[in-house]
Amino acid sequence: MNELKNKLYINGKWRPASDGGTFDVLNPATEEVITKVANGTVEDAKLCLDAAEAAFPLWASKSPRERGEILRKAFELFSNRIDDIADLITLENGKGRTDSIGEARYAAEFFRWYAEEAVRSEGHLGVAPATGARILVHQKPAGISVLVTPWNYPAAMGTRKIGPALAAGCPVIVKPASETPLTMLALMPILEEAGVPPGIVNILTSRSSGRVVGEMLSDLRTRVISFTGSTDVGRKLLHAAADNVVKPAMELGGNAPFIVCQDADLNAAADGLMVAKMRNLGEACTAANRIYVHENVATEFVDLFVAKMANLKMGDGRDRSIDVGPLVNLETRDKVDYFVRDAVSKGAVIKLGGQKPVGKGFFYPPTVITNVPDTAECLSDEIFGPVAAIQTFSDEMEIIQRSNATEYGLVAYVYTSDMKRGLRISESLEFGMIGLNRGLVSDPASPFGGVKQSGLGREGGKEGMLEFQETQYISTE
Ligand code: NAP
Numbered sequence: 318m319n320e321l322k323n324k325l326y327i328n329g330k331w332r333p334a335s336d337g338g339t340f341d342v343l344n345p346a347t348e349e350v351i352t353k354v355a356n357g358t359v360e361d362a363k364l365c366l367d368a369a370e371a372a373f374p375l376w377a378s379k380s381p382r383e384r385g386e387i388l389r390k391a392f393e394l395f396s397n398r399i400d401d402i403a404d405l406i407t408l409e410n411g412k413g414r415t416d417s418i419g420e421a422r423y424a425a426e427f428f429r430w431y432a433e434e435a436v437r438s439e440g441h442l443g444v445a446p447a448t449g450a451r452i453l454v455h456q457k458p459a460g461i462s463v464l465v466t467p468w469n470y471p472a473a474m475g476t477r478k479i480g481p482a483l484a485a486g487c488p489v490i491v492k493p494a495s496e497t498p499l500t501m502l503a504l505m506p507i508l509e510e511a512g513v514p515p516g517i518v519n520i521l522t523s524r525s526s527g528r529v530v531g532e533m534l535s536d537l538r539t540r541v542i543s544f545t546g547s548t549d550v551g552r553k554l555l556h557a558a559a560d561n562v563v564k565p566a567m568e569l570g571g572n573a574p575f576i577v578c579q580d581a582d583l584n585a586a587a588d589g590l591m592v593a594k595m596r597n598l599g600e601a602c603t604a605a606n607r608i609y610v611h612e613n614v615a616t617e618f619v620d621l622f623v624a625k626m627a628n629l630k631m632g633d634g635r636d637r638s639i640d641v642g643p644l645v646n647l648e649t650r651d652k653v654d655y656f657v658r659d660a661v662s663k664g665a666v667i668k669l670g671g672q673k674p675v676g677k678g679f680f681y682p683p684t685v686i687t688n689v690p691d692t693a694e695c696l697s698d699e700i701f702g703p704v705a706a707i708q709t710f711s712d713e714m715e716i717i718q719r720s721n722a723t724e725y726g727l728v729a730y731v732y733t734s735d736m737k738r739g740l741r742i743s744e745s746l747e748f749g750m751i752g753l754n755r756g757l758v759s760d761p762a763s764p765f766g767g768v769k770q771s772g773l774g775r776e777g778g779k780e781g782m783l784e785f786q787e788t789q790y791i792s793t794e
């Protein structure tokens with residue numbers, strides 16, 4: 318692996334924080350410090366805005382094809398470095414090799430998809446019914462965009478925002494999660510080599526996230542805040558964005574139901590649950606959180622699923638035979654452990670795992686619990702770990718109501734062999750995305766996002782670019 322990048326990246330240059338401060342980034346498998354990273358300040362946030370402001374006009378005036386070609390080059394360069402980026406993701410996040418490779422490929426795809434979308438910004442021409450005046454509608458870049466990303470996908474949550482912003486003609490300032498800033502920094506040489514001019518992508522690592530992001534939101538030059546993370550922080554940012562009426566895009570928490578109907582292909586459903594639950598060790602807003610299995614097939618399904626979970630090997634993700642690495646930090650691991658103990662104290666039964674290991678690293682084993690009572694806290698909060706909490710149901714209407722009984726609405730999964738039933742249940746679910754006989758919905762070409770308190774706006778697909786555009790209408794004779 319090349320030398321680690323650990324400074325701020327502003328206006329195309331690497332620089333320390335203005336007060337020289339740094340913070341530690343840990344390897345969650347060993348708890349050792351990987352490196353110290355620049356702790357950006359409010360002063361640095363202003364420098365980022367200055368750089369973005371200066372670079373914006375030239376970037377916005379480039380032809381869509383030119384911007385698209387640069388993103389295409391970034392996709393190709395990224396694709397050639399998948400292994401290195403995946404190593405870095407594992408090093409700072411802990412996830413196993415398969416998950417890291419999967420994330421790196423997924424992350425690169427956003428550059429390819431938005432290279433293609435850059436040239437497809439649509440408008441229309443109409444006629445005013447009463448006056449006959451012409452109505453010309455087109456999209457303009459929204460302006461300087463602040464992108465705040467979480468630690469669970471250190472590369473993909475960044476590229477999913479950077480790709481459409483650049484395609485639309487916007488400069489960005491990225492504030493990566495402090496647990497995992499190294500991957501985003503490592504992507505900067507790729508963007509530079511691809512031809513992204515100085516000032517268009519700036520990286521502001523900082524432990525003082527509230528202060529630096531607050532500074533940018535209070536500056537009239539910021540026009541978009543695109544955030545992925547917890548609903549609590551999203552709410553704070555929405556309040557802050559209100560003062561200057563900054564355009565928000567919010568990808569927040571989830572509490573996904575995973576419904577297995579009596580007529581489902583149980584083996585396919587168990588495979589689907591392995592993906593929906595265990596991809597990224599369950600550290601995903603899309604992770605199956607409440608698993609509902611029809612009572613007539615519950616025993617058979619649980620046996621199938623437990624057998625698959627029991628095959629997973631836990632350890633340091635740098636060892637390529639490992640399926641399950643450590644969770645990202647102590648807080649996340651202890652919260653997962655708490656959820657299991659809480660459920661068991663209320664009557665849940667452990668079918669697999671359920672013991673917090675001793676020793677270094679934030680490990681938690683693949684765990685399956687059944688007979689989970691409705692009062693268990695893991696059903697109303699995000700588990701964010703490798704714990705499958707299984708309940709049963711008997712009636713279709715009942716399970717739709719139970720699934721919808723949450724303030725979240727990101728994704729739901731449904732397994733059934735009857736397509737009519739599948740569509741009927743899908744359409745009754747109050748979620749932005751549905752996996753119908755699929756345990757994975759994320760795709761660069763599709764609109765990712767939630768309803769209710771899971772967020773506002775969409776990322777990916779055609780819709781993702783609209784978050785970084787403003788519609789302008791010209792009225793003329
Ligand atoms: P988080 O605490 O909300 O942090 C996310 C980002 O916000 C980090 O960069 C963090 O910086 C920053 N941040 C924290 N407090 C802030 C503040 N007051 N003002 C501005 N920025 C602030 O979430 P997390 O613990 O990293 O990630 C887990 C959460 O993300 C889960 O709830 C999960 O569901 C959600 N998530 C949602 C999606 C989605 O697309 N819907 C995708 C992935 C994750 P620091 O690291 O410096 O604190």
Ligand code: MG
Nearest residue numbers: 494546547550
């Ligand atoms: Mg946090």
